[in-house]
Amino acid sequence: MPLPPSPLVNIDNIESLGLTLPEFERIQHLLGRNPNWTELGIFSVMWSEHCSYKSSKVHLKNLPTEGPRVVQGPGENAGVVDIGDGKVAVFKIESHNHPSFVEPFQGAATGVGGILRDIFTMGARPIALLNSLRFGDPEEPRTRYLLRGVVNGISSYGNCVGVPNVGGEINFDFCYDNNNLVNVFCLGVADKDRIFLGNASGVGNSVLYVGSKTGRDGIHGASLLASSEFDETTEAKRPTVQVGDPFTEKLLIEACLEAMEHDWIVGIQDMGAAGLTSSSFEMADRSGTGVELDLSKVPMRETGMTPFEILLSESQERMLFVIEKGHEEEAKKIFEKWDLDAVVIGQVTDTGVMRMTMEGEEVVNLPIHAVVESAPQLVRPTKKPNYIEAVDTLNLNIIPDLERGEGILKLLLKSLNIADKSWAYKQYDHMVGINTLVMPGSDAAVIRVKETNKALAISVDCNSRYCHLNPFRGAQIAVAECFRNIACSGGVPIGLTNCLNFGNPEKPEIMWQFEQAVLGIGNVCNYFSVPVVSGNVSLYNETKGKSIYPTPVVAAVGLLEDQTKHCTQWFKNPGDHIALLGLTLEEIGGTDYLENYLDLCQGSVPALDIKYERMLHQLCVELIQNDLIQSAHDCSEGGLAVAIAESCFSGPNQTLGATIELKSSIRNDALMFGESQSRIVISYSPDKKEVIEERVNNAGIDFSSLGIVGGNDLTVQLNDKEFIKEKISTLEEAWREPLKRYGG
Numbered sequence: 001m002p003l004p005p006s007p008l009v010n011i012d013n014i015e016s017l018g019l020t021l022p023e024f025e026r027i028q029h030l031l032g033r034n035p036n037w038t039e040l041g042i043f044s045v046m047w048s049e050h051c052s053y054k055s056s057k058v059h060l061k062n063l064p065t066e067g068p069r070v071v072q073g074p075g076e077n078a079g080v081v082d083i084g085d086g087k088v089a090v091f092k093i094e095s096h097n098h099p100s101f102v103e104p105f106q107g108a109a110t111g112v113g114g115i116l117r118d119i120f121t122m123g124a125r126p127i128a129l130l131n132s133l134r135f136g137d138p139e140e141p142r143t144r145y146l147l148r149g150v151v152n153g154i155s156s157y158g159n160c161v162g163v164p165n166v167g168g169e170i171n172f173d174f175c176y177d178n179n180n181l182v183n184v185f186c187l188g189v190a191d192k193d194r195i196f197l198g199n200a201s202g203v204g205n206s207v208l209y210v211g212s213k214t215g216r217d218g219i220h221g222a223s224l225l226a227s228s229e230f231d232e233t234t235e236a237k238r239p240t241v242q243v244g245d246p247f248t249e250k251l252l253i254e255a256c257l258e259a260m261e262h263d264w265i266v267g268i269q270d271m272g273a274a275g276l277t278s279s280s281f282e283m284a285d286r287s288g289t290g291v292e293l294d295l296s297k298v299p300m301r302e303t304g305m306t307p308f309e310i311l312l313s314e315s316q317e318r319m320l321f322v323i324e325k326g327h328e329e330e331a332k333k334i335f336e337k338w339d340l341d342a343v344v345i346g347q348v349t350d351t352g353v354m355r356m357t358m359e360g361e362e363v364v365n366l367p368i369h370a371v372v373e374s375a376p377q378l379v380r381p382t383k384k385p386n387y388i389e390a391v392d393t394l395n396l397n398i399i400p401d402l403e404r405g406e407g408i409l410k411l412l413l414k415s416l417n418i419a420d421k422s423w424a425y426k427q428y429d430h431m432v433g434i435n436t437l438v439m440p441g442s443d444a445a446v447i448r449v450k451e452t453n454k455a456l457a458i459s460v461d462c463n464s465r466y467c468h469l470n471p472f473r474g475a476q477i478a479v480a481e482c483f484r485n486i487a488c489s490g491g492v493p494i495g496l497t498n499c500l501n502f503g504n505p506e507k508p509e510i511m512w513q514f515e516q517a518v519l520g521i522g523n524v525c526n527y528f529s530v531p532v533v534s535g536n537v538s539l540y541n542e543t544k545g546k547s548i549y550p551t552p553v554v555a556a557v558g559l560l561e562d563q564t565k566h567c568t569q570w571f572k573n574p575g576d577h578i579a580l581l582g583l584t585l586e587e588i589g590g591t592d593y594l595e596n597y598l599d600l601c602q603g604s605v606p607a608l609d610i611k612y613e614r615m616l617h618q619l620c621v622e623l624i625q626n627d628l629i630q631s632a633h634d635c636s637e638g639g640l641a642v643a644i645a646e647s648c649f650s651g652p653n654q655t656l657g658a659t660i661e662l663k664s665s666i667r668n669d670a671l672m673f674g675e676s677q678s679r680i681v682i683s684y685s686p687d688k689k690e691v692i693e694e695r696v697n698n699a700g701i702d703f704s705s706l707g708i709v710g711g712n713d714l715t716v717q718l719n720d721k722e723f724i725k726e727k728i729s730t731l732e733e734a735w736r737e738p739l740k741r742y743g744g
Contacts, residue, residue, distance in 0.1 A: 079533025104149025218314025491558025
């Protein structure tokens with residue numbers, strides 16, 4: 001059948017594809033002619049913010065990406081680090097923010113599907129998922145709908161495909177009204193000598209399409225939905241959200257891993273953002289080759305699809321392989337055994353050109369390198385926002401100190417940002433695969449590495465309030481806290497991935513926030529010698545001119561050489577001693593205490609001494625590896641009082657009280673609810689006291705004896721005066737119920 005006529009390309013309709021007039025003129029110059037409509041669609045997705053990183057590349061160069069463990073850094077589907085014993089950890093975090101606002105269930109579900117494909121594309125079996133979720137004001141009616149839809153989408157896809165979801169974070173703030181964030185992390189493990197890359201080398205080799213059939217879902221997902229801010233037309237963008245099928249994904253995982261046992265696979269890439277377009281162009285560009293494709297051979301589930309629709313579709317569960325010539329039938333048999341479409345749709349050439357036909361008619365003829373590498377790299381102007389100076393000051397003299405603390409402690413424990421998240425993670429299967437050593441609810445999840453004695457600790461973190469007040473230090477703290485959570489589990493961080501969520505990059509204030517956050521991440525990673533091996537940038541998280549807080553989410557992977565030497569955050573035994581590693585300063589700026597008690601997002605973000613932070617981590621890991629402590633819990637949101645309370649009742653098996661006695665010259669509220677960095681609450685057997693104090697002194701870390709585990713109450717004496725006296729059961733109820741009631 002003859003192809004339907006395409007729209008004429010003109011100045012009036014280029015903006016409908018998300019392109020600007022200067023970009024269109026650049027395309028004309030590169031080609032020496034006008035592109036046709038399909039070719040213009042290809043440029044629109046490949047040059048979109050989501051695919052080209054045109055606003056962020058200049059800043060991302062400031063991140064450390066190399067190190068002795070790095071097997072594959074940024075630029076491929078996922079990062080790869082060596083963990084010894086011939087094994088590697090493969091991991092990445094990505095966003096699915098805009099789709100999850102438009103259609104929360106499918107947006108979140110396909111976010112999980114996409115990150116899984118990034119991992120097994122590299123030859124790794126996915127073994128764990130984490131997520132970082134941000135929602136708006138809980139009082140807004142749509143917030144609960146979004147929360148339920150996103151959590152349901154994540155659990156549905158992950159549970160069906162059989163990869164455990166082992167933790168994460170959920171936060172609420174009015175700045176995420178109409179711009180919820182869904183960031184999904186995946187960890188996989190592979191043999192070091194069986195890593196696969198997205199290459200299309202070898203002239204004459206075959207291009208094999210594998211997986212689900214192509215439909216019209218997801219068209220313009222990368223170019224328009226994920227690369228522009230929301231407005232009155234947002235709801236109309238629902239058709240650009242992909243539809244996932246986790247059962248097909250499970251078949252795809254097993255089929256791909258079986259095929260990867262053979263040596264005839266040259267390259268592989270998933271069809272994620274920009275679908276067949278990005279996978280074919282990027283694979284060819286990495287190899288400096290050309291490709292010829294016959295779009296008529298692409299398996300389709302809808303009739304009458306145009307070349308434009310086929311190439312821009314983001315239908316899920318699809319992969320593109322390059323197979324050595326002569327092995328096509330062998331490959332097809334494997335995929336057909338798993339009931340998957342597997343069709344040769346083209347071949348590799350030496351032309352450096354992407355030539356596509358449909359029904360015998362040429363529809364695309366483009367220089368590959370120009371499409372992939374010639375997107376404008378923008379050095380956007382930056383400007384420090386005016387609000388920074390206004391919110392940086394906080395006069396403690398006008399804030400009365402606290403005489404009693406029970407009411408504030410219960411207020412903080414009831415806060416949805418601090419309260420128990422088990423309502424969400426109990427919907428996730430976190431034991432499938434039987435690798436999970438530490439389940440959701442502790443500072444970090446710990447995953448067994450089969451065929452070795454090793455384990456991997458994983459954590460995801462970001463305090464966006466800190467990043468709003470001070471993007472550089474806020475990003476520093478995000479990395480430091482993530483590494484601290486790894487240390488509290490007994491691990492040493494070996495690699496980091498990030499998901500940088502920001503507003504409209506066309507605004508200088510947003511680009512200043514972005515620049516500062518990237519510098520902050522790089523600063524801490526450089527000092528800890530931890531490389532950033534993968535990541536994702538999500539811009540235009542803005543609605544009608546109102547931006548989200550800067551939210552540079554980071555996820556780290558830590559290595560435990562001995563999987564039996566892992567630790568959790570909750571107290572274990574009555575009679576154990578409780579102590580604090582680290583120093584508490586008189587600072588309450590940017591805290592949950594200030595936000596919940598006085599409705600203030602203001603003040604200087606807590607100070608961070610990264611040299612001291614690293615010394616603290618080394619000490620904590622040493623204490624865990626030598627079996628000297630029973631528990632370790634990071635002091636973060638809510639401060640010392642919340643950390644102690646969580647240590648009393650966050651464990652799965654028992655609830656224990658505690659008696660605390662402290663003497664200090666600083667304010668009561670700063671001492672108990674301030675969020676000074678570089679602090680860890682530990683518990684230990686009394687007979688370990690002397691050796692622990694000796695090691696602490698040798699490490700140069702501040703040590704404060706706090707009290708004893710036991711009883712039915714949490715009792716806190718400050719300077720010989722009772723500050724908190726409350727039943728543990730009352731505090732636990734305050735902590736466990738809010739999200740359950742809100743979500744359920």
